[in-house]
Amino acid sequence: MNLSKLRYVVTVDREGSISGAAKVLNITQSAVTKAVADVESDLGFSLFDRRARGVAATAEGRAFIDRASRILSDMDQLVTDAQTGRESRDRVLRIGIAPPSLEGLMNRAVRHLVLTRPEVRVQLRGTPFEAGLQLLRQGDLDTFIAPLNTLLGMSGFITEHLPPLRASLFARKGHPLTGRRLTPREIAQYPIISPDISGPHVTPIIGILDYLEGDPSRSLHILENFPMASGIIERSDSVGVVIDTYVQSQTFRSRFEVLDYDMGDPLPMVLAYRANMQPSRAMSWLRAALKAHPPTAAGGSTL
Structure with missing residues (x-):
């Protein structure tokens, strides 16, 4: 027994005839007749009394059909709720x-x-x-x-x-570090601004700060806000970190220079x-x- 056959049975009861149910369901009368017969065979009793002008539920059939109708209603509501949830997602x-x-x-x-x-x-x-x-x-x-x-x-x-x-280090125009290939020791002499201490390109920075004494992370300025960080870098000798493709913008190039230092693979x-x-x-x-x-x-x- 499946939900489709239950739906056929409930439709027969609602329409009062096999032919009426077939028309509503847009299937053949023989398909509806077979579905009803299959359900009756599974149950072991008749759902309908066959009459000249249609069908009427038997006493046992009425109890079964009413319950089947509630099950189908719950299933329809379940599908509707799932679709509503999908639309919400x-x-x-x-x-x-x-x-x-x-x-x-x-x-x-x-x-x-x-x-x-x-x-x-x-x-x-x-x-x-x-x-x-x-x-x-x-x-x-x-x-x-x-x-x-x-x-x-x-x-x-x-x-x-x-x-x-890909990350790069950058500094203000005219910074003492511009114009040459740099070593970690040279960069470590200047304040470094990083957006975080757990980001993907922190390892090369920590490698630079290893040239200083103490905890390397305590030698960093941690500033997530780029306008704030860039404003400081533009007015000081601090060094910052930037996505390499961002440096192609005219605004960036008018204010800053990329330092010649390898920050590792993309x-x-x-x-x-x-x-x-x-x-x-x-x-x-x-x-x-x-x-x-x-x-x-x-x-x-x-x-």
Whole structure:
């Protein structure tokens, strides 16, 4: 016995005839007749008394049909609720990005998504990696953008590759460090501003600070706000960190210079989501926005 046969039985009762039910269900009368016979065979009693002008439920049939009707109603409501939930998921997209200093890289993609899909509500949050991973696991984030190496070996997630990030050090125009290949010891003589102490390109900076005494992390200025950091760098001998493609903007080149120092290989980035969660339409729209405006495109923000 299946739900389709139950629906046929309930429709026969409501329409009062096999022919009426077949017309409503848009199937043949023989298919309805067989479905009713199959259900009666499974139950071991007749559901209907056959009459010249239709059918009428038997006493046993009435109790069964009324209960079947309630079951079908509950199933229909379940499907409706699931569809409503799906529509809600399609309207709200919760995006996490780690570390928090990378949040500005999403500016162009999020702007594109919001302007082209006004029905979507975007909730973007920068988060430390461990916190973001936990939010994704428990369903409080729909997707998580993070360095690939932080997700290696993690089960239960699907990852999609994004363009890698390359970092550079930069300083004000005319800084004493400009114009030559630099050593870590030379850079360590100047204040360094980093957007965080857990970001993807902190390791090369810590390598520079190893030339100083004490805890390297205590020798850093930690400023996530790029306008604040760049304002300080422009007016002092401090050195900062920036996404390499951002330096192509005219605004950046008019104010700063990239220092000749190797910050290591580009960092692979991924968009991750739970393997047991079917991506919503909003996720497909986010993918399209990221393709049109990659996080590493000029006009992004700092690390």
